[in-house]
Amino acid sequence: MSAGEVERLELLAEVDALLERARRWADAAPAWQPAAPCRALIDRLLARAGGIRVRLEAPLVVATVGGTGTGKSAVVNALVGDEVVATGRARPTTTRPVLVCRPDLGPEMLGIEPAAVHVVHHRAPALADLVLIDCPDPDTTEAGDGAEGVPSNLARLRAILPHCDAIVVTATQQKYRSARVADELAAAARGARLVFVQTHADCDDDIRDDWRRILEPEYAPGRLFRVDSLAALRDARQGLAPRGDFARLVDLLSRELGGAAANRIRRANLLDLADDTLAACGRRIDAAIPPVAHLEAALAEHHVQFTAELASHMRAELLSGRRAWEQRLLGQVAGRWGLSPFSLVLRIYQGLGSLVSGAMLYRMRTPAQVALWGAVEGARFWRRRRGARHADHAPQRAAAAGFDPARLQAAALVLEGYAADAGLPRELAEPDRLRAGAEQAGAGFIARVSGELQRLIEGLAARHSGWFTRGRYELLFVAMLGFLLFRLGKNYFYDSWLADPPAPVAGMDFYLASAFWLVVWSLLLIWLLAGRLRRGLRREVDRLALGWPERAGADGLFGPIEAECRRVRQFQTDLKQLHGEVAHLRHHLSLPEDALGAKRKEAS
Numbered sequence: 001m002s003a004g005e006v007e008r009l010e011l012l013a014e015v016d017a018l019l020e021r022a023r024r025w026a027d028a029a030p031a032w033q034p035a036a037p038c039r040a041l042i043d044r045l046l047a048r049a050g051g052i053r054v055r056l057e058a059p060l061v062v063a064t065v066g067g068t069g070t071g072k073s074a075v076v077n078a079l080v081g082d083e084v085v086a087t088g089r090a091r092p093t094t095t096r097p098v099l100v101c102r103p104d105l106g107p108e109m110l111g112i113e114p115a116a117v118h119v120v121h122h123r124a125p126a127l128a129d130l131v132l133i134d135c136p137d138p139d140t141t142e143a144g145d146g147a148e149g150v151p152s153n154l155a156r157l158r159a160i161l162p163h164c165d166a167i168v169v170t171a172t173q174q175k176y177r178s179a180r181v182a183d184e185l186a187a188a189a190r191g192a193r194l195v196f197v198q199t200h201a202d203c204d205d206d207i208r209d210d211w212r213r214i215l216e217p218e219y220a221p222g223r224l225f226r227v228d229s230l231a232a233l234r235d236a237r238q239g240l241a242p243r244g245d246f247a248r249l250v251d252l253l254s255r256e257l258g259g260a261a262a263n264r265i266r267r268a269n270l271l272d273l274a275d276d277t278l279a280a281c282g283r284r285i286d287a288a289i290p291p292v293a294h295l296e297a298a299l300a301e302h303h304v305q306f307t308a309e310l311a312s313h314m315r316a317e318l319l320s321g322r323r324a325w326e327q328r329l330l331g332q333v334a335g336r337w338g339l340s341p342f343s344l345v346l347r348i349y350q351g352l353g354s355l356v357s358g359a360m361l362y363r364m365r366t367p368a369q370v371a372l373w374g375a376v377e378g379a380r381f382w383r384r385r386r387g388a389r390h391a392d393h394a395p396q397r398a399a400a401a402g403f404d405p406a407r408l409q410a411a412a413l414v415l416e417g418y419a420a421d422a423g424l425p426r427e428l429a430e431p432d433r434l435r436a437g438a439e440q441a442g443a444g445f446i447a448r449v450s451g452e453l454q455r456l457i458e459g460l461a462a463r464h465s466g467w468f469t470r471g472r473y474e475l476l477f478v479a480m481l482g483f484l485l486f487r488l489g490k491n492y493f494y495d496s497w498l499a500d501p502p503a504p505v506a507g508m509d510f511y512l513a514s515a516f517w518l519v520v521w522s523l524l525l526i527w528l529l530a531g532r533l534r535r536g537l538r539r540e541v542d543r544l545a546l547g548w549p550e551r552a553g554a555d556g557l558f559g560p561i562e563a564e565c566r567r568v569r570q571f572q573t574d575l576k577q578l579h580g581e582v583a584h585l586r587h588h589l590s591l592p593e594d595a596l597g598a599k600r601k602e603a604s
Contacts, residue, residue, distance in 0.1 A: 012053070014585065015270060019049050021581070022274070025574050030567035033423030034288035038281040038575075045277045048162055048191060052266050054111035055165070059101070060262040061110060062195075062253060063133040063161060065185060066170030067178040071199035074229035075170055076100060076134045079250065080124045081236035085134045095153055097160045098134040102127045112163050116156070126254060129262065135160060138184040154184070161188040165265050166257060166596075168195045173204035176211045186218065186599070191273030193257075193265055194597030196221050197249065201228040215597070222597040225249045257596075271586045272598065278579040279601065285572050291422040296565050298418050299558050302411050306557055309404075329533050332461035337470055342477040345522045346529075408434045419561060424568075428561040441557040449544075456540050464533060473525055480521040484514045 026042040029035035055061065064072035073087040076098075085098045099107055099117040107114045110131065117133070136153035161167070167188060175181075176198070185194075196215070198208055208224040215221040227246040235242065242250050257265055330346065337343035408431060415429035427433070463469075488506070495503035 014267065015049060015053055018270070018274060018582070018585075019046055021578055022046065022278075025571075025578055028567075028571065028574070030564055030571055031425050032288075032292075032564070032568050032571070034284050035571065037284055041277050041281055045274060048273055049270055051111040051163055052270050054109075055163075055266065058105070058110050058262075059127075059129045059131050060166060060253070060257055060265060061131045061133065061164045062166045062168060063135050063164040064168045064170060065135050065138065065157070065161070065181070065188065066199075067139045067172075067175040067181045068137040070170040070172050070175045071229050072137075072168075072170050073098075073134050074233070075168060075197060075199065075227070076132050078227070078229040078232035078236065078246065079126055079130070079132060079253065080122055081126060081233070082122065082124060083233065084120045084122055095136055095156075097136060097156055100127065100132040100134070105131065110163060112160070116159055126250070130253060133160060133164060139178055139180040157184060158187070161192070164188075164192055165262065165269060166193040166195060166253075168197055169597075170197050170199050171207075171211065172198065172200045173207050176207055177214065189219070189599035190276045191269045193269065194219065194222070194599075195249070195252065196224045196597055198224065198226040199229055201226045201245075202231060218600055220598050220600055223248075223252075252596075268586070271582055274582045275579070275586060275601065276599075278575060278582060282575055282579060285575060288423055289568075289572065291418070292424075292565060292568050295415070295418040295422045295424070295561075298415060299562055299565070302415070303557065306407070306411075309407075326530060326534055326537060329457050329460055329537060330530060332457060333464050333529075333533065336461055336465035340470070340474055341481065342470075342474045342525065345477065346526065349522075349526055405435070408438060415558070415561065424561065424564055428564055429558075433560055434558070437557045437559050440559065452544055456537075456544065460533065460536050460540065464529075464536070473529060477522065477525055480518060484518055488514065 022042050022045060026039045029039055064075055066072045071087070073085045076085055077083050077087065080100060084100050097117045098120060099110075099112070100120045100122060103121040103123065105121075107117050107119060136156045138154055138157050167185075169185060171178075171181075196211070198204070198206070198211065206226055208226060212221050212224060225245045225248065227244070227249060229246075232242060232246040241247070334343050334346035337346070412429055412431040412434045415434075416426045419429050420426050488511075491503070491506045491510070496505045
C-alpha cells in the first residue's frame with residue numbers, strides 16, 4: 001500500500017470519527033432553544049464534510065474568485081496553458097461556473113451537480129492533479145440567460161464554492177477594495193485555503209503591501225503573488241517555462257498542493273470548517289448560559305427551603321411519636337440482653353398488660369364479665385396499634401406536611417419564568433409536575449429516613465447492650481433482690497431456728513412489703529434506663545435532622561427541570577471537548593502555511 005493510500009485512509013478515518021462525534025453531540029441536544037441553531041450548524045457541517053469525503057480521490061479543486069475584470073479567467077487560461085475560457089477586462093464575462101478538468105473526470109465525481117457548471121475537458125499536464133473552476137463575478141447581479149428562475153451570479157457562486165479545496169483570489173489596482181467581493185470571500189473562506197494573486201502586472205502598480213494591510217485583520221494572507229496572466233499564456237503557447245511570480249504560483253498549485261498534499265488540504269479545510277462551526281456553537285451556548293445559571297440558582301434556593309421545611313416537619317413528627325420508638329428501642333435492648341435477672345424484669349414490664357389481661361380472663365365467671373374484658377382488651381390493642389402506626393408513618397406524614405401546595409404553586413410560577421428566560425420548556429416547571437416531583441421526593445426521603453431510623457434504633461440498642469451498661473443495672477437489681485432474699489433467709493433459717501430466743505417466722509405482711517419494694521426498685525431501674533434511652537434517641541434524631549438538609553433530603557422535587565439543566569451543562573461540556581479534539585488535530589497538520597492564506601479564527 002502506497003503512502004498516498006495510507007494517508008487517504010487516515011483522512012477517511014479522521015473524517016468519519018469527527019463527523020460521528022459531531023452527529024452524536026447534535027443528537028444529544030437538550031430541549032433548549034439555543035441548541036436548535038447548533039443542530040442546524042452541525043447539519044451544514046456534515047453536508048460540507050460529505051462533499052469533502054466524495055472528493056478524497058479527486059485532484060485538488062481550485063476556484064478563481066474576484067471582482068469584474070480582475071482576470072480570473074485569464075489566470076485559468078494561463079494555468080492550463082491554453083485559452084479554455086473566454087476573458088474580458090472591462091465587462092463581466094463569466095456568468096456560469098466553468099469547470100476545467102482532464103477528460104476522465106466529471107463534475108459528479110467531485111460532488112458537483114452537472115447542470116450547475118459548464119464543463120471543459122483538456123489534456124493539459126497542469127490538470128493531472130488540478131481541477132480549475134472559473135467562478136462568476138460576485139459584484140454583478142446578472143442572472144445569466146435572463147430567463148425567469150435562472151439563478152443569479154451570486155447564487156451560482158455560493159453554490160459552487162463549498163465544493164472547492166482552494167480559492168485563488170484575484171485583484172487589481174482598482175479592484176482590491178471591493179466590499180461585495182470581501183463579503184463573499186469571508187463566507188467562502190470557511191473551509192478553504194486561500195491564494196491571493198494581483199493580476200495585470202503589466203499595467204498596474206504593485207499594491208500587495210497595501211492589500212496585505214487590508215487583509216491582515218481578518219486573514220492570514222500568506223504569500224501574495226503578482227502575475228501577468230496574458231504574458232504567461234503567451235509563454236505557455238510558445239513552449240516557454242513559466243517565469244517570476246507566475247512560476248511560483250504554478251509550483252505552489254501543482255507541486256506543493258497537488259497529489260497527496262490535496263488530502264492534507266482537505267483535512268485542513270474540514271478541520272477549519274469544523275473549528276469555525278463549533279466556535280459559532282460555543283458562542284451561542286456561552287451567551288445563553290447565564291439565564292440557565294440563574295435558573296439553577298433559583299432551583300438551589302427553593303431546594304434548600306423545601307428541604308429545611310421537610311426536615312423540620314420530619315423531626316417534629318418523630319419526636320411526637322417518640323413513646324412508640326422508645327418502646328421499640330426498649331424491646332430491642334431487652335432482646336439483646338438475653339436471659340438475665342433484669343432482662344426478665346424488662347420483658348415482664350413490656351408484657352405486663354398481657355399478663356394482667358390473662359389473669360382477668362381467668363377470673364371471668366359470667367358472659368357479661370367476658371364481654372367487658374373483651375372491650376377493655378380491644379381498646380388496649382387499638383391504642384397500642386395506633387401508637388405503632390403513628391411511629392411507622394411519621395415519615396409519610398412529615399413528607400406530606402413538608403410540601404405545602406401553596407408553596408409549590410408559588411415556586412412553580414417563579415421557576416416557569418426562569419425556565420422561559422433560559423430557553424427551556426415552561427412545562428418542566430408546571431405545578432402538576434412539581435406536585436408529582438414532591439410525591440417522588442417524599443417517597444425517596446421516606447425510604448432514606450426509614451432506613452436511617454432503623455439503623456439508629458439498632459445502633460442505640462447495641463450501644464446500651466454492652467457489659468458496662470448492663471452490669472450497672474444488673475448489679476443494682478441483683479443487689480436489691482439479694483438483700484430481700486437475705487432478709488427472708490435470715491428470718492426463716494436463723495431467727496426462727498437458731499436464735500436465742502427464737503423469733504417468729506415473718507408473716508404475709510413482710511412478704512407483701514418485700515414484693516412491693518422489689519417492684520418499686522424495678523420500676524425505678526426501668527425508669528432510669530428508659531430515660532437514658534429517651535435522651536439518646538432524642539439526641540440521635542436531632543443529629544439526623546441536622547444532616548438531612550446537607551444530604552439534599554428533597555431530591556427529585558424539581559427532577560425534570562434539574563435533569564434538563566444538567567443536560568444543558570453536559571451539552572456545553574461535550575462541545576468544549578469536541579472543540580478541543582478539533583484543535584488538537586489542526587495543531588498536527590503539515591501545510592505550506594507561509595504560502596497559503598486562510599481566514600483567521602474568530603475569538604471564542
